[in-house]
Amino acid sequence: MWKAIKPNYRNLRVYQVLVLLIFFFIWHLATRNPQTAFFFGEPIKVLQRVWQWFTVGSGSLEVGFGDHTWFTLTFPAEIYSHLLITLSETMLAFGIGTVFGLGVGLWLALSPLTSAILDPYIKASNAMPRVILAPIFAMWFGLGIWSKVALAVTLVFFIVFFNVYQGVKEVSPVVLANARMLGANQRQLLRTVYLPSATSWVFSSLHTSVGLAFVGVIVGEYLGSARGVGYLILQAEGAFDINTVFAGILVLTAFALVLDTVVGMIEKRLMKWQPKSGETERL
Incomplete structure (x- = not known):
């Protein structure tokens, strides 16, 4: 038994x-x-x-840019429009932060003098609590999605940047010497040696990057927004509705778990070439 x-x-x-x-x-x-x-x-x-x-009422979401509406999405319940806003902000922040982090990381890793000049400013920016930027982004971009995206980008950028920077620095000198011996120029080295090494480090940090993008978006929505799950929690807090606050936390937790599962599947597919922990090369 x-x-x-x-x-x-x-x-x-x-x-x-x-x-x-x-x-x-x-x-x-x-x-x-x-x-x-x-x-x-x-x-x-x-x-x-x-x-x-998830069952009562209906919701709609206007999709467009500025004052122009391209089309309107309708949903069987209002929560879906808030979830879509939060997901869109998270994916935009992750994509933009990854692109900028990859570009700047490659640039500074391959430019030692520039890296030395900017080093104290990069460390100072990374040490700064990004939450204090939320009011500034709200003034610049308003209460729409872009102020939340901007806040989350500041979190994702440094994770990707430091991983890319370290990935380029970890390139084997033997590999570089062999590539140069075969006649590879700087552009070919960037495409065939440095970039694959950097992207492998980016893929290994997918969970952290997406998680921080999600956290940045929720914090931004909580501090000031017109839509999103963070906005629902903020409204419930203002009404002292603790049950709705916990309901929002529960939905966000489930949403984060689903997002983490999807990221894990993507990471597993992209990193299938990497040997498993403890696995040795077969002769």
């Missing part, structure tokens, strides 16, 4: 779900007191709010 229920990798999911159920049960017992429920919410009402978000 004990062997059947003993925790192992076969029944791992069962125990993971069991831990979640125990957590909700303890939460339910602890919040039966109305005073406690005011601060910590009630799990049943939180789940009811999540259910209402």
Whole structure:
């Protein structure tokens, strides 16, 4: 009997779900007191709010640029438009931050003098808390998606930049010497040696980059926005609706897990050439 229920990798999911159920049960017992429920919410009402978000009402989202609307998307519930906004901001921030981080990282890694000149400013910028930039971006770009994208880009950029910089520095001198011996010029070295080395480091940091893009977007939405899941949480906080706040946190957590799973699948596909941990080359 004990062997059947003993925790192992076969029944791992069962125990993971069991831990979640125990957590909700303890939460339910602890919040039966109305005073406690005011601060910590009630799990049943939180789940009811999540259910209402995904089943009740309808939502729409105008897609365009500036004052011009190209088309309007309609959704079976309002939460989908907020999720789409948050996802769009996250993907834009990740893409822009990755491109800029890759370009600047390659440039400074291949230009030692320029890197030495800009080194203190890069370190100072990286050490600066990026949250303080949110009001500035809101003034520059308004409360639309671009102020959130800009804030998240500042988080993604440095992760990609330092990975690319380190990836270029880690290129084997033997590989460079062999490539030069075969007649490769600087442009060919960049395309066939430096860039593959840098992109492999970028792929290995996909989880961190996408995660920081997501965090930056949510913080930006929370500090000032007109749409997004962070906006829903901010509105609920202003109304002292703790159940809706926890519902927003629950939705964001599930959304982040789905995003992390997708990133893991992409990373596994892109990095399938990389040997597994502990794997040795076969002779």
